[in-house]
Amino acid sequence: MKKFVCQVMKPALFTAVLVLPATGCGDHEESSLTNTAAISNDPETLLEDMEEVTSAQAVMEGENLYAGVTVTQWSRLRLDSIRKKGHSLLKKHYPEKTVHFSTDYKVWLELHAFKEELQKKSLSAKKRKKRLTGIEDHMKG
Numbered sequence: 001m002k003k004f005v006c007q008v009m010k011p012a013l014f015t016a017v018l019v020l021p022a023t024g025c026g027d028h029e030e031s032s033l034t035n036t037a038a039i040s041n042d043p044e045t046l047l048e049d050m051e052e053v054t055s056a057q058a059v060m061e062g063e064n065l066y067a068g069v070t071v072t073q074w075s076r077l078r079l080d081s082i083r084k085k086g087h088s089l090l091k092k093h094y095p096e097k098t099v100h101f102s103t104d105y106k107v108w109l110e111l112h113a114f115k116e117e118l119q120k121k122s123l124s125a126k127k128r129k130k131r132l133t134g135i136e137d138h139m140k141g
Contacts, residue, residue: 043067043090050089052082057111059118061132065090065097066139068108079103102139110135 047056047067052075058067067090071082087101102108114131117123123131 043094046089046093047086050082050086052078053086055108057108057115059111059114059132060097061128063096063098064100064132064136065094066100066111066132066135068102068104068111068139070105070108071103100136100139104138107135107138110138 043058043060043065044056044067047053047058047069050069052071053069054072056067056069058065060066067086069082069086071079075082083101083103086103087099090097090099090101110131114135117131118128
């Protein structure tokens with residue numbers, strides 16, 4: 001009996017322990033990829049997927065898309081290339097929009113505050129347009 005366990009059962013258990021967990025991994029990865037693809041239309045999610053970006057804020061108003069990001073400290077040395085990369089990424093996914101993109105922290109803060117006010121619905125159309133024009137001026141500045 002001891003010989004049977006050593007010769008047949010140990011290799012069978014060893015194989016089962018190695019093979020069974022690996023067979024369940026394939027289906028799980030496929031479902032997580034489809035969930036990621038469904039969310040990727042959001043401009044903030046697109047920008048946060050960039051490795052240099054730590055946080056993103058984006059507002060779509062009419063035919064304009066305003067976006068601001070914060071970047072990692074080390075990435076601040078390459079702000080020009082990050083601006084080009086972020087702008088082209090948004091333009092690729094939203095070709096019908098006029099994209100306004102910035103890596104300036106002040107723009108990120110303004111967009112964050114603007115989004116909070118929009119959620120509270122405390123802005124009229126005229127004030128919304130004025131705030132976005134001010135944010136756009138900061139982006140050019």
